[in-house]
Amino acid sequence: MTWIDIPANAAFGPETLPLGVFRTGDEEPRVGAAIGDQVIDLAPVASAQMLDGAQVFTQPTLNAFLAQGRPAWHATREWLLDLVRNENNRDAVEPHLIPRSQVTMLLPFEVADYVDFYASEHHASNVGRLFRPDAEPLLPNWKHLPVGYHGRAGTVIVSGTDIVRPSGQRKAPADDNPAYGPSQRLDIEVELGYVVGKPSQLGSRVGVEDFRYHVYGVVLLNDWSARDIQAWEYVPLGPFLGKSFATSISPWVVPLEALESAEVALHEQKPPVLPYLASDRLTNLDITFEVYWNGELVSSPPYREMYWSAAQMLAHLSVNGASVRTGDLYASGTVSGADKNQRGSFLELSWGGREPVTVKGEDRTFLQDGDEVTITATATASDGTQIPLGAVTGRILPAV
Template identity: 60%
Template sequence: MPEQSTPASPLDVPEGDPFGPHNLPYGVFSTADAPERRRVGVRIGGHVLDAGAAALALGSPYAQLLAQPSLNPLLAAGRTAWRDVRRALTAWLTSPAHREDIEPLLHPLGAVTLHLPYEVADYVDFYASEHHATNVGRIFRPDGDALTPNWKHLPIGYHGRSGTVVVSGTDVVRPSGQRKAPTDPAPVFGPSVKLDIEAEVGFVVGTPSELGRPVALADFRDHVFGLSLLNDWSARDIQAWEYVPLGPFLGKSFTTSVSAWVTPLEALEAARVAPPVRDLPLLPYLDDADDEDPGGFDLRISVAINGQVVAEPPFAGMYWTAAQQLAHMTVNGASLRTGDLYGSGTVSGPETGQRGSLLELTWNGRDPIELAEGKRTFLEDGDEVTLTAWAPGPDGTRVGLGEVTGRIVAAG
């Protein structure tokens, strides 16, 4: 009889897989046989580990922390717990001694439902790409300065709506609101005709802070657990009419999509890079010139519409870092809460193919892009947008970030 081969184990992740044991992002999932039971999961290759069940089976002191329907308890546990849990998960998923216990607790990725992995407390969106801000300024202020006078002195941001943050795969209903073109005599009401994307990176806060106490640049790692991709959908026509003088509101608050996976900062050590050289001096609470820990992240993002890549924005060129954004967000004494989410703002590079919004890619509709389905200036009903990304990992590996997908459906 021919010798039978041993079935491949889901723990034998192929070399080069961006979701190998060097990554291990966290999420929350449920299975078809228990759809109401949400569990903390960790992605390994094409499978999801039931982290709570694994911790219980192996007698981990963190079993109760992981046997939860949300990441919030783990987020709130702090940096020491984050390190310990990651170290334990790495051992469970790589040591042959644990295979017998771990393999039955792995679920194929295609057989689970992924949920919003944490309860979003507050949501803040920034405007940290100099290339994006310059493009937007040139579009809307062609006869003036592209950047506002404050742009290189502080990370500009605004408070969004945490209740409309949704997990990847959730449909995006086209928003309605007031819009008025410069030549129109009065505003009209109706569905947005300039629905756009914003390719961003979101940072997830774990450890809270005390009201009245700013968080310093050096304390970034003690408070921020990890990051994920984020698409801050934008109705440009609604936004243009409403945003003066107080800023974005209905044009942004209808939906923000985030990945189902949160990549811990520890998985991205090899991706840390220095931010661009700043050409104006910064106030002390934002000055990172002498920091030994580089504040930037080398993340390579791809934007696809209906499966066709239309842009590849580079995150390494962001002018303001996540640590600076956190420091500025709290410098007035505002406190952090577990589950706070803050977005980087649209990621754009210096080249046309590196722009992270249709506003820039089509220059506000002047230069349509070509898709297989036809030309696009802004999104049409039925369009599906997918953000993916990877970062350099240890020893030449790649760290994959979970994708963010959303499909546009007609206004209700």
């Protein structure tokens, strides 16, 4: 319940209260919380109420807030819940409610490092069948560790930023030599991104039980992928220029605390994982994504079927002593389900371009200039309540 008027089908209800960074006109960027179709400008509210650490809401990124750690995150969430639930706070908050249509959303945090995983068995199996039709779909290591690669933090961009079609080397199987030019097989990847707040020390390891101590929340993520560039370059060292040109994230970071009611048990992992990845308390999130290609719904990938949990991903990326830092972003990898309409990339949806998808009456395989892709997601609580997680959008511009 809240005293704030929330329209039907609003992006965020009074229990979610995600944080982001916005600006109005020429004013300095600052931190806000989303509710309904409005943004609470937190800096003046926190200052007027003499909230401890109020200065973090005046910053142009969430990093100062993220660095405070779990006790501060929880205290801030309790404060926000009281602001929107308690009628006595109306006079303090109402003057600082801004319609979301009047703000410009910015990248919510400065990305320190970016790691992308490959945690969906359905996706990994589909890709294996596409590229290794005469071999086992999964490589021998896949069920023993969360496979991942280190991405490029500097090209993580906020939703709404246009995507310039990347150029690079391409070589089709029938070609004798590679050629240079714009990607002809430009794709998306539906993913969930995890935002690290509390850092760890170099040489230490983050255990699976310490996940909530380090990770504040989640964003929706689209890992744009140039499949033709990727296919030529990825052997033997993996993704590089086919992935590094752009990764879009939603502008609002949804706290893990807002998603506790959507947690489900992780599916059984066979064979049993090594001890540093094992716990009897591993969970997943019951989240359903929706992929809109030029406004048409083409896929609904389910996150609850992911093979590897977020806690295992974090434990694995640090098991060698690599530190995590405030602002680190790590992503789940493409989210795909068992059914065709649950595939989280156009590579899978069109089965390598051999089975076109109908979009607005046209047969389509990969992205054309002018296409726009919007990914939304909703978590489902144990009581059936729907928790919207926002959207991430990007439009394709011609190569330069």
